[in-house]
Amino acid sequence: MADKIYDYVIVGAGFSGLHLADHLKNHRNKEVLVLEKSRGVGGRMATRRDGEFTFDHGAQVIENDELMNSSIKRWSDKGLLRPISSDHFSAIGGMTKLAKELAAQLNIELERKVNKISWLDNKWLIEDDQxxxxxxxxVIVTAPVPQILELLERSSIKYPKDLQQIHYAKALVFITKGESSIGESAYREISNSSIxxxxxxxLKGTSSSPCQVVVMGPExxxxxxxxxxxxxxxLGREVLKKELPELLVDDLQLKKxxxxxPLNVYHQDFLALENGLYLAGDGFSESRLNGALKSAKSLMSTLVLC
Ligand SMILES: Cc1cc2nc3c(=O)[nH]c(=O)nc-3n(C[C@H](O)[C@H](O)[C@H](O)COP(=O)(O)OP(=O)(O)OC[C@H]3O[C@@H](n4cnc5c(N)ncnc54)[C@H](O)[C@@H]3O)c2cc1C
Known part of the structure; x- marks a missing residue:
């Protein structure tokens, strides 16, 4: 068991967790450790490489708004973004490049799935599944709300029961390789469709070789x-042939x-539980990266006052 005591342990290296860690370390001079269960950083900002193809199989684009503006500027200055419309950007080489940029100066341990947190002798003990x-x-936990609740239940930590009402849409994502004439736009949403x-x-600048990503609708x-x-x-091939006939669907890959x-969100941008335990992420604010950032920034401004 380690005897070092961090100022903050952040569970989850997604957009909200990385933003919080960056702020607490670089602007508040705190000792921060991020624990992430996956092999890489970014969470739902996820990029996969397959030979000559690179594709984002999670978040596709970033919408600029007042809160996102400083991140857009930071990444633009480093040549990491490509504008794809008046208020949307994509990440050159993939979304994980942005997460990696945020993570570069941070203390992060990968493949550490936090299994239990306990309040012990005036400090938090955080244990993984090994x-x-x-x-x-x-401690700040930034996982999707149902995963946060599993952790709190395992840890016998009490939480407001209305958190159980926060539900998430699932997403099935198809990747197709090769040239397909899906139009001139790098990204488009389709209304009244299964897609x-x-x-x-x-066109998004993610891959040098042509490939397409279709995110299926929640229903x-x-x-x-x-x-x-x-x-x-x-079933995917059938629906894509019907609703996007111009797309080549012979070589299809799936990501689940x-x-x-989040289909609905908690009524506060973050939640403070007992003894400096905080919950944040898109389930507390709004769907999308903008919501994850809003939650992180609201929590940051509260931590500044503590
Ligand atoms: C297919 C798809 C397309 C999307 N498209 C867009 C888009 O175009 N634009 C947009 O703005 N948003 C989009 N989104 C939504 C966006 O990706 C999310 O809102 C945002 O990434 C959420 O960030 P977060 O930090 O709140 O959570 P996450 O990114 O989920 O980060 C949470 C992290 O916690 C880790 N974790 C969970 N439990 C544990 C544990 N016990 N121990 C350690 N680590 C743990 C997870 O592995 C993960 O890395 C899309 C999402 C999907 C899935």
């Missing part, structure tokens, strides 16, 4: 999520997100 453990004065969005990874995704991959691909977008 044998690792850490101490911190304060939520379609994007050209080449279609929820209906077929628990079918086998084989069945989902077969159990918690893609």
């Amino acid at each position: 044998t690792h453990s850490w101490f911190a004065h304060q 939520f969005s379609v994007s050209s990874q080449k 279609w995704s929820n209906t077929y999520f628990d079918e086998s991959d084989e069945v989902i691909m077969k 997100w159990r918690y893609a977008f």
Whole structure:
């Protein structure tokens, strides 16, 4: 068991967790450790490489707004963004490049799934599902709300029961490789369709070789999520041929997100529980990266006052 006590342990290296860690370390001079269960940073900002193809299989684009403006400027100055409309940007080389830029100066341990947190002798003990453990004065958990609740239940930590009312849409995502004439726009959302969005990874600047990503809508995704991959691909091919006939669907890949977008959100941008334990992320604010950032920034401004 480590005897070092961090000022903050942040659970989750998604957009909200990385923003919080960046702020607390670089602007508040705090000792911060980020624990992430996956092999890489970014959470739902996720990019996969497959030979000559690179594709974002989570978040596709960033919308500029008042809160996002400083991030847009930071990444633009580093040549990481490409404008794709008057108020939307894509990440050159993929969304994880942005997460990696945020993570570069941070203390992050990957492949650490936090399993339990306990208040012990005036500090938090954080344990993963192996044998690792850490101490911190304060803990911020930024996972999707249902995963936060699993952690709190395992840790026997009380929380407001209305958190159980926050539900997420699932997302089934199809990747197609090769040239397809899906139009001139890098990214478009489709209304009144089983499809939520379609994007050209080449026009977005994600991939040098042509490939496309189709995010299926919440209704279609929820209906077929628990079918086998084989069945989902077969049904996917059928629906894509009908609704996007110009798309080549011979070489299809599938990515599944159990918690893609919050369907409803908590009535506060973050939640402070007992003894410096905080909950944040898009489930507390708004769907999308903008919501994750809003939650992180609201929590930051409260921590400044503590
Ligand atoms: C298919 C898809 C398309 C999308 N498209 C867009 C888009 O175009 N534009 C947009 O703005 N938004 C989009 N979004 C939504 C956007 O990606 C999310 O709103 C945002 O990334 C949420 O950030 P977050 O930090 O709140 O959560 P996350 O990114 O989910 O980060 C939480 C992190 O916590 C980690 N974690 C969870 N439990 C534990 C644990 N016990 N221990 C350690 N680590 C843990 C997870 O691995 C994850 O890395 C899309 C999402 C999906 C799935």
